[in-house]
Amino acid sequence: MLERINEAYTQIARAQKTLGRTVNIMEVCGTHTVTIFRAGLRSALPEGLKLLSGPGCPVCITDQGYIDAILAFADRTDIIIATYGDMIRVPGRNGSLEQKTNRGNIKIILSAEDVLKLAKQNPDKKILFVAVGFETTAPATAVLANEALQQGIKNIAIFSNHKLVVPAMASLLTTKNHRIDAFICPGHVSVIIGCDAYLPIVEQFHKPCVVAGFEPMQIIDAISEICRQLAEDEPQLGSVYQAAVKPGGNETAKKIINDTFDISDGYWRGLGEIKKSTLKLKEKFSSLDAEKQLGVKFIPEEDLTGCCCGEVLCGLMDPPDCGLFATSCTPDSPVGPCMVSSEGACAAWFKYTRKKRQK
Amino acid sequence: MMMADDDKILLAHGGGGRLTNELIRSVIISALGNYTLSKLTDSAELKIGQTDICFTTDSFVVKPLFFNGGDIGKLAVCGTINDLAVGGAKPLVLSLSLIIEEGLELEVLRKILHSAAKAAKQENVEIVCGDTKVVEAGAADKIFINTSGIGLKLPKADVGFEKIAAGDKIIITGTIGDHGMTIISHREGTKFESDLKSDCAPVSEICGKVIEALGDDIKFMRDPTRGGLAATLNEIVNQTNLGIEIEESQIPVNPTVRAAADMLGFDILNIANEGKAVIVVSPQKAQKCLEICQSCEIGKEAAIIGQIIQGTEPLVELITMIKGRRIVPMPYGRELPRIC
Numbered sequence: 001m002l003e004r005i006n007e008a009y010t011q012i013a014r015a016q017k018t019l020g021r022t023v024n025i026m027e028v029c030g031t032h033t034v035t036i037f038r039a040g041l042r043s044a045l046p047e048g049l050k051l052l053s054g055p056g057c058p059v060c061i062t063d064q065g066y067i068d069a070i071l072a073f074a075d076r077t078d079i080i081i082a083t084y085g086d087m088i089r090v091p092g093r094n095g096s097l098e099q100k101t102n103r104g105n106i107k108i109i110l111s112a113e114d115v116l117k118l119a120k121q122n123p124d125k126k127i128l129f130v131a132v133g134f135e136t137t138a139p140a141t142a143v144l145a146n147e148a149l150q151q152g153i154k155n156i157a158i159f160s161n162h163k164l165v166v167p168a169m170a171s172l173l174t175t176k177n178h179r180i181d182a183f184i185c186p187g188h189v190s191v192i193i194g195c196d197a198y199l200p201i202v203e204q205f206h207k208p209c210v211v212a213g214f215e216p217m218q219i220i221d222a223i224s225e226i227c228r229q230l231a232e233d234e235p236q237l238g239s240v241y242q243a244a245v246k247p248g249g250n251e252t253a254k255k256i257i258n259d260t261f262d263i264s265d266g267y268w269r270g271l272g273e274i275k276k277s278t279l280k281l282k283e284k285f286s287s288l289d290a291e292k293q294l295g296v297k298f299i300p301e302e303d304l305t306g307c308c309c310g311e312v313l314c315g316l317m318d319p320p321d322c323g324l325f326a327t328s329c330t331p332d333s334p335v336g337p338c339m340v341s342s343e344g345a346c347a348a349w350f351k352y353t354r355k356k357r358q359k
Numbered sequence: 360m361m362m363a364d365d366d367k368i369l370l371a372h373g374g375g376g377r378l379t380n381e382l383i384r385s386v387i388i389s390a391l392g393n394y395t396l397s398k399l400t401d402s403a404e405l406k407i408g409q410t411d412i413c414f415t416t417d418s419f420v421v422k423p424l425f426f427n428g429g430d431i432g433k434l435a436v437c438g439t440i441n442d443l444a445v446g447g448a449k450p451l452v453l454s455l456s457l458i459i460e461e462g463l464e465l466e467v468l469r470k471i472l473h474s475a476a477k478a479a480k481q482e483n484v485e486i487v488c489g490d491t492k493v494v495e496a497g498a499a500d501k502i503f504i505n506t507s508g509i510g511l512k513l514p515k516a517d518v519g520f521e522k523i524a525a526g527d528k529i530i531i532t533g534t535i536g537d538h539g540m541t542i543i544s545h546r547e548g549t550k551f552e553s554d555l556k557s558d559c560a561p562v563s564e565i566c567g568k569v570i571e572a573l574g575d576d577i578k579f580m581r582d583p584t585r586g587g588l589a590a591t592l593n594e595i596v597n598q599t600n601l602g603i604e605i606e607e608s609q610i611p612v613n614p615t616v617r618a619a620a621d622m623l624g625f626d627i628l629n630i631a632n633e634g635k636a637v638i639v640v641s642p643q644k645a646q647k648c649l650e651i652c653q654s655c656e657i658g659k660e661a662a663i664i665g666q667i668i669q670g671t672e673p674l675v676e677l678i679t680m681i682k683g684r685r686i687v688p689m690p691y692g693r694e695l696p697r698i699c
């Protein structure tokens with residue numbers, strides 16, 4: 001263990017020397033962010049490295065308009081809202097699912113499969129499925145849609161807001177003055193999409209992309225590998241999670257995603273519209289599409305006034321520099337995705353580095 | 360966060376974390392507050408004539424009713440016994456009240472009561488009064504149980520937040536997270552379900568023995584139930600204005616519990632226990648205290664996990680496996696499985 005940490009120190013120093021400044025590495029994935037905080041990784045690594053928490057929590061980047069659209073059904077007794085647990089605290093303009101739903105018409109599920117069960121158990125109700133997540137949860141939604149269609153199950157309405165990781169990474173790299181030097185790529189997502197999915201980031205933007213699993217030591221190894229590449233100015237694809245990740249990913253899962261969804265432009269909380277970043281059900285699933293069936297109305301948020309998540313994500317700003325930080329934006333009443341996510345950059349700063357809370 | 364008038368009660372208000380604290384302080388204490396209640400100890404200390412007694416109450420709404428390692432009946436008895444025991448009292452008598460949903464099978468009720476009786480008998484505690492109400496189907500979830508208990512204060516016991524001082528050691532009497540992960544895995548139907556077992560058990564033997572042997576060197580005890588170790592330790596720093604430093608590598612965790620928590624994205628420090636005690640003990644007697652704990656059946660894996668420090672801020676800090684440091688915050692109140 002000590003050896004691997006020392007190696008990271010060496011490589012960080014080399015990269016810092018080559019760049020002539022602090023090395024900024026973004027961990028794209030929310031689970032990495034959690035690991036980094038729980039393991040106290042920042043405090044174990046030298047100052048010359050800055051880890052930026054990326055937009056990789058699918059729940060946190062859910063636009064307010066999406067929550068509002070679901071909450072429009074909160075009082076309907078003929079509808080059961082089925083959602084992943086971490087979604088219930090994400091605030092819309094008028095509160096969250098946790099605050100605004102009443103008496104049991106919301107069910108927390110662990111997988112899309114549960115929606116099918118719910119639909120069968122409650123034939124007189126419609127199950128409104130809050131379908132969020134990256135490429136990790138999208139295949140399960142796709143399986144659900146296909147099963148429901150095949151079995152002729154009619155009381156399911158899928159409100160898809162699945163997001164794609166790579167377009168968001170590319171979008172951050174086109175932000176003016178961004179300071180992202182490299183990415184630690186998400187383990188679970190990469191199992192599905194494969195390492196090769198990050199090739200455009202490496203080729204067009206010349207940024208190292210290294211896939212890592214969820215052990216703290218793997219993240220440390222990824223940092224070493226990235227810093228080595230930066231020091232030698234050789235951005236590449238890499239993986240320290242080899243066993244699980246193939247270059248092409250999981251073909252079956254990719255195919256069902258392609259067969260079930262169209263890729264469209266979509267809104268990301270705090271980041272605005274990102275081209276070709278959202279999965280919507282194809283025409284043939286219209287009978288299961290909540291937007292068509294229930295007429296759910298999605299009105300995207302305007303700018304989250306005052307929220308600087310874009311800048312925080314890009315490493316241009318630390319959370320306490322945002323005017324709303326710890327005043328109108330706190331973990332209990334979050335504004336931007338970085339505070340919504342319990343381990344997002346702003347929330348983590350608030351919770352774990354209290355000493356620095358006052359600038 | 361202050362509660363506004365139009366706020367509603369959320370499930371998280373019952374989770375033993377920040378929201379529970381807020382509810383207790385801003386709504387309950389402000390309505391009912393008196394000297395004894397506002398001390399917020401696990402049990403109230405009262406003087407009746409010349410006798411010091413402890414009095415406590417607790418309600419149980421666990422789902423599923425039966426789980427590996429126990430059931431709601433055992434839990435209801437152990438829970439209240441533990442609240443008395445960590446207050447430095449010897450549990451004497453309990454009350455037991457039932458709120459039953461119409462339609463509950465008699466057989467289920469019998470099983471639950473049998474198990475409550477067994478747990479009480481093992482501890483030499485009598486259930487001396489009770490109440491039964493039946494509500495319409497849908498108005499309760501099968502069965503809710505409330506137990507209250509009275510205990511005799513042990514003569515050598517002198518525990519309380521005010522006794523805690525910098526340098527004191529912190530002991531946990533065994534592995535953490537077992538109860539909570541058993542219940543959650545059952546609810547979520549994870550693949551770990553059958554390998555997990557709740558730690559539901561009385562801690563009165565351990566508490567009684569350490570007090571008997573070490574008297575006022577035992578500064579404070581608490582059973583880290585809802586909100587887990589994190590909630591208990593945060594409560595200590597909030598009440599004492601001291602800091603706490605614990606070492607991840609010293610905290611006993613059953614590997615299956617850790618795997619289940621990792622899979623669902625839970626922080627093990629926030630997960631409930633039902634048969635453990637956190638003991639704060641003077642540094643001189645810490646080793647002795649540890650040995651006594653380890654000599655008890657349920658304390659075999661007891662460990663010294665850290666100490667009270669004179670920090671600049673009342674924070675709980677964790678030294679992680681990789682020797683990083685982080686703050687352990689007060690949990691919010693309700694752990695939710697994560698998809699990311």
Ligand code: SF4
Pocket residue numbers: 306307308309312319322323324325326329334335336337338339340346
């Ligand atoms: S503190 Fe809140 S408003 Fe400011 S950048 Fe962070 S999330 Fe956005």
